[in-house]
Amino acid sequence: MPQDMPPTGGYGAVQYKRNLPARGFRPSVYLGIMGAIMSYGFYKFGQSTRERNELAREKMWARIYLTPALQAEEDRDQVRRYLADKAREKDLLGTETKVYHSDRFVRPTFAVTPEKELK
Structure with a gap:
């Protein structure tokens, strides 16, 4: 019985790698898009930070300009x-009574108290 030998010229190449097609773009394209x-x-x-700062500045100046009118009303x-x-x-x-021993005006303070006692 003759021994089995490789054919002349050798065997064909064995395909051991997976041949999968590349899907999608190259990573550099994804990095550029990101x-x-x-x-x-x-x-x-x-832009939104600038807008927010501008609105805050506008609000502050509105309060500054309104303060004298509100103070006069109070x-x-x-x-x-x-x-x-x-x-x-x-x-x-x-008759009129004096609470203080001075003619200097003292701004009155008002405390709101309930009429009925809370239980």
Whole structure:
């Protein structure tokens, strides 16, 4: 019995690698797309930060300009309450009384208390 020998010229190549086609783009393309999206996001974030700062500045200046008008309104309300208190005091007591031993004006403070006792 003759021994089996390889054919002349040898055996054919054995395919041991998987032959899968590459799907999608190259990684550099994905990296470029991701960089473009992130750049756009940072741009929009910067724009919104500028807008937010501008609105805050506008709000601050609006408050600065409105403060004198609001203070004047509060002062007029204080004077109205003060004169009404004086008139009510004069009606009840028949005379004006001084609480302080000075002629210096002291801004009154009002504390709101409930009429009924809370239990």
